[in-house]
Amino acid sequence: MRFLRMMKLRGYSSALLVASLIYSCAPEEKLPIYGERHLVGADTVYHTIAPFQFVNQDSVVIANADMNGKIYVADFFFTTCRTICPIMKTQMLRVYQTTEDMPDVLFLSHTIDPEYDTIALLHDYARRLGVDSRRWNFVNGPKDSVYKIAQTSYFATAMEDKSEPDGFIHSGAFLLIDRLGRIRGKYDGTKAPDVDRLIADIARLRSE
């Protein structure tokens, strides 16, 4: 039931992604640029992540400017989720460890349960995962802002649903964002082969 519903919700964004994939595969095999685009004069303007301001596990405000010029991987999770999040975090940790010597590759995990996942709790969670806040930010923000940015900027699903066993529905997607804030890849964070593809794509993106 849960999966059916998730698949349905994913459908919209998938269609959009497939559409953008078809006409954005350049011959030099650059990664695609996802989302809508329009022309301003002779320039193509791409979809970018909307302005945001969230607070990380060290109580530091994290905004788009902190990500500018960096490649980052984003996801949506909550610490008490027993279904897909532990797998996502296992996989994300793998990406983090493989990119340990790449200071230009960051991670941004948004909690979708900001009332329970307080800053203090996220701080403890990050410490327990053994990750450094200079590279991996766990951020807390108002629910509406987080759900909205998930849906409209990252094309990922995140929302409250009391009828779900854990109280939320969300996709297990990892989004790869480039130095200009554009989406360059979408991966199923619960599937190791898809996450292998993400690791390979990070290397491709860095060499652009």
Add this chain to the structure above:
Amino acid sequence: MLVFVAVYSFNGCGARDPKFKLYVVEGERLYLTHCSNCHQPDGQGLGLVYPPLASSDFMDKNFEKVICSMKFGLKERIVVNGEVYQQPMPGVSALTELEVAEIATYIYNSWGHNRGMIDVKDMGAVLLRCDSINLTY
């Protein structure tokens, strides 16, 4: 399949009897469904977020608590191999006594544990006294 069954039938005594093997096989399947998201398929846990089951002094000393936690969850802070863990563990209330016994048999006979079969017959009594079981260190 028939050969498989036949081989085990001839081998049917002691701790490694066919019932034990069935418990382990079914226990592994249930473990991969309900437990390995957090504790990982190899029982190593995840950092200090989810405790390991492979090599765990907690599991050795808190057998009945472990049985109860499968069905009713575990909310207390626990200490495993000297490390504090405090992520609440949700129970899987739908597990039957047989399923609890199968998972227990699997985790208590994998990754170096060698406790032998944990019989469904003993589960009812343990599950009834879950409220009064204290942590042992």
